[in-house]
Amino acid sequence: MLPGCEAVSHANGSAVGVVVIHGFTGSPFSVRGVADAMIAASFDVEVPRLPGHGTTIDDMLPTTWADWSAEVAAARARLAARVDHVVLAGQSMGATLALASALDDPSIAGMVCINPLTRPRTADEIEMIDDLLEDGFGVAPGGSSDIADPDSHDISYEGTPLAPIRSLVVDGVAPISTRFGELAMPLRLFSSRTDHVVDPADGDHLADSWGGPVERTFLERSYHVAxxxxxREVVERGSVDFVREVTS
Structure with a gap:
């Protein structure tokens, strides 16, 4: 376990709880600020460490969408057992996992999505991944986290595990990409104007197809890992205020 990547389970004795979900190759460290803001606001919080994350990239290679979504479902169940109202919050793939979880449980009080991945990839993109896998490549080269602030950092893997990213887009994103109109709970959407990982058009797709009320904030200074x-303080304050509003 990399220091700072531990899962978080915090009980405040509140009637309101928030599941906060990190992104692909990231860890609970990525979303710890949001989690800490929720804890400071006296909410119960669960931050699962998704299988294969927060240790070594080799641990992630055999994992799939089914593994990550099962971990989110378990965190949601732990929280629901002790609170009356559950809100789901996620960053990047964490937001995709939150959306899929909400489709399984319409009782969710509200959704916070930060630079979510919501549109399926093209056949050419999938074919490129398949070709690399067939050629024996398990990990595509990658750089540091997409963060504009030079004084900040994330704890995530360098490189993109190819079989897991294929599972994310094929097993995770594609089946739910046309179903967001089924979700009627309030949505708080944060979108970075400049995002080098997920096209901001994914946020447009989510907002345009959502079945309930949407409040969207564009982040002018941040990249993907907002x-x-x-x-980050805009995201944290806005998320806390949203949770209070939808659970009051």
Whole structure:
């Protein structure tokens, strides 16, 4: 376990709880600021460490969407057992997992999505991944986390595990990408204007197809990992205020 990547389970004795979900190759460290803001606001919080994350990239290679979504479901169940109202919050793939979880449980009080991945990839993109896998490549080269603030950092893997990213887009994103109109709970959406990982058009797709009320904030100074970037306090305050509003 990498220091700072531990899962979080915090009971405040509140009637309101929030599941906060990190992104692909990230860890609970990525969203710890949001979790800490929720804890300071006296909410119960669960931050699962998704299988294969927060240790070594080799641990992630055999994991799939089914593994990550099962961990989110377990965290949601732990929280629901002790609170009356559950809100789901996620960053990047964490937001995708939150959306899929909400489709399984319409009782969710509200959703917070930060730079979510919501649109399926093209056949050419899938074919490229398949070709690399067939050629024996398990990990595509990658750089540091997409953060504008030079004084901030994230704890995530360098490189993209190819079989897991294929599972994310094929097993995770594609089946739910046309179903967001089924979700009627309030949505708080944060979108970075400049995102080098997920096209901001994914946020447009989510907002345009959502079946309930949407409040969207565009982040002018942050890149993809907005939870660790210049606008992190905007995300944290906005998320806390939203949870209070939808559970009051």
């Amino acid at each position: 939870t660790r970037d210049y606008d």
